[in-house]
Amino acid sequence: MRRQLFIPILAFLLPLAGFAQQEKCFSSQLMFENLQRWPGLADQRALLEQEMKAFEAAHESAPMERMVVTIPVVVHVVYKNPYDNISQAQIQSQIDVLNTDFRKLNGEIGGLPVIFSGLSADVEFQFCLAQVDPQGNASNGITRQQTYLSNIALLVSTDGRRRVHYDDLGGTNAWNPNKYLNIWVARIGSGFYGFATPPGTAPAAEDGVVIDPIYFGTEGIAASSMPNHLGRTATHEVGHYFNLYHIWGNGFNSCADDDEVADTPVQRDPYSGCPSHPQSSCGASAMFMNYMDYTDDGCMAMFTLGQKSRMTAALYAARPELLSNLACTYVSTGEPSGLSAPDVYPNPATDVLNIDWPLSAGQVSARITDMQGKTWMQAVATVNNNAETLTYEVSALPAGVYCLHLYGAEKQYTLKFIKI
């Protein structure tokens, strides 16, 4: 039930006075601290909340039809012990979990209680490791920095900045937070697994998600973190990043506050472990399998349609530049007069793929992915004059449909081709 549509900012801060039990997630407390620490942030948050609510209200009666969107992600690995310098495979496993959970492709969906199954949503958000950095260079979407600080994620410098977010404080600077979802993977300590900043609740340099490396993804050093080894910490935190609150609201031991989502039942407290359905809370059957609760990774299963609506509003009204960043899938950025698109032939291809890109000089990098986004080939070529043909050997590719991503100095393209 939606108990309070418009919760003034101070009202949701009040229940934070005491944390009666161990928190896995630092987000509520972080929001409280940030809004106190940074002058002007509360006003900024209030304005964004108005805009997000207006967006949601405008689409309430007629849900928005839109394409599946892909959010470019950069993962900043900040480690003291080399053990925490997690592998690319572990990082990719987390992206895979996000893509499964936000697209309702997770196996637990089939086991949802009947009363909730009709509420579960395909959020239609996908995530990719950014293929280009803010300077336009090809990238794998991962930065790595060794730090001298233990449990850096909770450390705050004397000027109030959280160290993990700054090069000069032992952490790593964000990539433009309007255009990328920044995820820092760094030790947190104090029993916390992760935290995130809902829109407008942090200085721009600190906007994003932080996850402890042993709860990030499903492989590598996360594999033995049972029962929280399935990458759901990041699913939960990315939910916060797109403006979801905990399903029990922002205060413990209360049925009076809510998560501002209409189709999630009011809930008094977090659930932990793996309860059996039904569980009663505040006179309703508790949706403890929601990603925004505190249950074990394997017991979480769903976002609701109402949560999808709230996240969609956050994306379009508060984080719209994520939509216009082409760091996931390059498409033509427009045709300056007189320039032509690359010519790719033969298509279908058998042994080689030729690319004529007559007016692009300088470094050209190419990447071939399948339709699931898996990279099969990467290459860089230098075009010395304005009439070069690039030739790529593709005979080893299995037959199928592929995307050829071309990154030039001024322009980028994605073109489909068929390998037979």
Ligand SMILES: [Zn+2]
């Ligand atoms: Zn949380």
